[in-house]
Amino acid sequence: MPDFSGLIFDSNRHEGIVYPEGDFWVFAYGSLMWNPEFNFLRSETACLSHFHRCLCLWSVEYRGTPEQPGLVMGLDDGGSCMGRAFLVSETDAPGIIARLNEREMITGAYRSSLEPLKLGTGEQVEGVCLVARHDHPQYAPRLDRQVIIDLVRHAHGARGSNREYVLNTVSHLREMGMVDDILDSIGQLLE
DSSP states (O other): OOOOTTOOOOGGGSOOOOOOSSSEEEEEOSHHHHOOOSOOSEEEEEEEEEEEEEEEEEESSSSOOSSSOEEEEEEEEEEEEEEEEEEEOTTTHHHHHHHHHHHHOSSOOEEEEEEEEEETTSOEEEEEEEEEOTTSTTBOTTOOHHHHHHHHHHOEETTEEHHHHHHHHHHHHHHTTOOOHHHHHHHHHHO
């Protein structure tokens, strides 16, 4: 397990979220789907190509601690990912981006990227996506499934239990009619 003692928990010390002018879309694939904590104009199911959702980031603040880390979702290379896209108004953008920076960018484990999304309506839009940074100490690639289960089952952080986070995400994916076979199988082992 990596040494997390050097991580700095300060969103102002890391690269912030890049977003376009005007109204724009934010792609959610984890807890943002069911707990966005911001106002939006519209919400649609969306598909992101060339990235997949996975438990690939150590959580040492929200869903774990440095002593007992958990795992949170990131977008990693390859495949595709179903999620939700939220349309944010240009007027609300500065406050929403500040909140997302505070929530998601506290250690710099994500990079912000504008990526094409296909909405459930058939529309093609560009959306802000938070992609796992492979060069970050919190990146946890290709962990064994049993290791993932053990970590998630026992970790707890400032925002609650890691198990609850994973099961909430699985539950919301099911409610939205979205299938994520890998996450679903992990969820079944945690239930």
